[in-house]
Amino acid sequence: MLFNSVAFFLFLPSVFLLYWFVFKKHLQAQNIFLLVASYVFYGWWDYRFLALIAASTLVDYGIGLALAKEEVQKKRNVLLLLSLGFNLGLLGFFKYFNFFIDSWVEAWGSVGVVMHSSSLNIILPVGISFYTFQTLSYSIDVFRKKLEPTKNLVNFAAFVAFFPQLVAGPIERASHLLPQFKEPRVFDYALAKSGLHLILWGLFKKVVVADNCAFFVNQIFEQPSGHTTAELWVGAILFGFQIYGDFSGYSDIAIGTGRLFGFRLMTNFAFPYFSRNIAEFWRRWHISLTTWFCDYLYIPLGGSRGSKGQQIRNVFVIFLVSGFWHGANWTFLIWGGIHAMLFLPLLLRHKNRSYLPHDTYHIKQLFSILLTFTFVTIAWVFFRADTVTIAIHYVMDLFSWHGMGLNFFYKNNKYGLLIATCVLSILVMLVFEFLAVRKNTVEVTLTKTTSIALILIILVLGAFKNPSDFIYFQF
Numbered sequence: 001m002l003f004n005s006v007a008f009f010l011f012l013p014s015v016f017l018l019y020w021f022v023f024k025k026h027l028q029a030q031n032i033f034l035l036v037a038s039y040v041f042y043g044w045w046d047y048r049f050l051a052l053i054a055a056s057t058l059v060d061y062g063i064g065l066a067l068a069k070e071e072v073q074k075k076r077n078v079l080l081l082l083s084l085g086f087n088l089g090l091l092g093f094f095k096y097f098n099f100f101i102d103s104w105v106e107a108w109g110s111v112g113v114v115m116h117s118s119s120l121n122i123i124l125p126v127g128i129s130f131y132t133f134q135t136l137s138y139s140i141d142v143f144r145k146k147l148e149p150t151k152n153l154v155n156f157a158a159f160v161a162f163f164p165q166l167v168a169g170p171i172e173r174a175s176h177l178l179p180q181f182k183e184p185r186v187f188d189y190a191l192a193k194s195g196l197h198l199i200l201w202g203l204f205k206k207v208v209v210a211d212n213c214a215f216f217v218n219q220i221f222e223q224p225s226g227h228t229t230a231e232l233w234v235g236a237i238l239f240g241f242q243i244y245g246d247f248s249g250y251s252d253i254a255i256g257t258g259r260l261f262g263f264r265l266m267t268n269f270a271f272p273y274f275s276r277n278i279a280e281f282w283r284r285w286h287i288s289l290t291t292w293f294c295d296y297l298y299i300p301l302g303g304s305r306g307s308k309g310q311q312i313r314n315v316f317v318i319f320l321v322s323g324f325w326h327g328a329n330w331t332f333l334i335w336g337g338i339h340a341m342l343f344l345p346l347l348l349r350h351k352n353r354s355y356l357p358h359d360t361y362h363i364k365q366l367f368s369i370l371l372t373f374t375f376v377t378i379a380w381v382f383f384r385a386d387t388v389t390i391a392i393h394y395v396m397d398l399f400s401w402h403g404m405g406l407n408f409f410y411k412n413n414k415y416g417l418l419i420a421t422c423v424l425s426i427l428v429m430l431v432f433e434f435l436a437v438r439k440n441t442v443e444v445t446l447t448k449t450t451s452i453a454l455i456l457i458i459l460v461l462g463a464f465k466n467p468s469d470f471i472y473f474q475f
Helices: 006-021 025-045 047-069 073-111 126-143 153-161 173-183 191-224 228-259 278-284 289-303 309-324 329-350 363-384 388-398 413-438 449-462
Strands: none
Touching: 006 025, 006 073, 006 126, 025 047, 025 153, 025 191, 025 388, 047 073, 047 126, 047 153, 126 153, 126 289, 126 388, 153 173, 173 191, 191 228, 191 388, 191 413, 191 449, 228 413, 278 363, 289 309, 309 329, 309 413, 329 388, 363 388, 413 449
């Protein structure tokens, strides 16, 4: 069920009214209702995948209880390995099986050995990368004795399947979200109002910014060789804003929806395109995933401690794994590798903490912001391109002379109007975010007037005729 679909706009108010007016006096009834609603929401795509969520839930629930009773370290290690093996095995099969098979065949083919692929027609379950990591955080924290396991299966199942953030995050930690299912919830008007503002802002970023940019991005990346250098640059930049509007828009809607039901989800984006270096970008982009990898992979490997060689290894491991998490394609691995190479000099020169979220911005930092955005934009080409070869040729053409004309964007009146919509909506988004980042906040401020204006803009300029899936649904 898409956030930008008619089905969701009927689903959300129905669930909201039943939740607060029918089940408000019984916490357990509220949690059961949320669990049922979440399964309906997810099953809207394909009810068969509900078995995967249920299996992941039962396995980690049982392992959590077993870890609480077990004191022998070797047996605790085995229990943790069972959780890791099951969840990563589930993720690996559905997401990476065909990739490894095809890569194996191609590797042998490169040395003249012909092999036949036995790839299966495996459908990737929506959101599997998100909820498997969410349940893993629970098992790992219980193993580390940082979290007491829950004995309430309904609460745990609702935590795993909570519909606002089930499909594309934020990836919540059990220590943050699970306790909220145990606490009585009373309707908070101020919290709900802020939630509606976030939903509105997220819809603007998705249906006005992202989906309108997608019209041009799809055509340019489909046939990059037929475009001028200037058009390729615009296409890459538009994709940068498309993926940001799409993914951060989803996160805003998810966080806002959670607030309508009395839940506080973690911030997932903090205006990353105002970052002054790559390290700051990763403190502001997909924060829930970045901190997950930091806590459960980077720090256990040694982090920034140890020898220079170990630090270099850790940086490349974290970024390559992050890239591979995004998809079974060499393009994502290269995208992660590019960010590792950009991050590494900052780490080795101890500059990776130069800019923290609450540091004041200065006009002299504009060049650093633009330079960081340029690096990120070039890396996005590998993220978006279908193959490594296409991405390499695209990047090479960015720095070759193939003309500076922009005629593609003005083929006809429709194209001219649409590119104007893209540019103006991006500017509106950047202005709102700049005002917020100057105030050292992580959310834009919407007044009654701006809210009404955004609603009108969404209704007039939103791409509703053919609503597109959120990009991160494929991950």
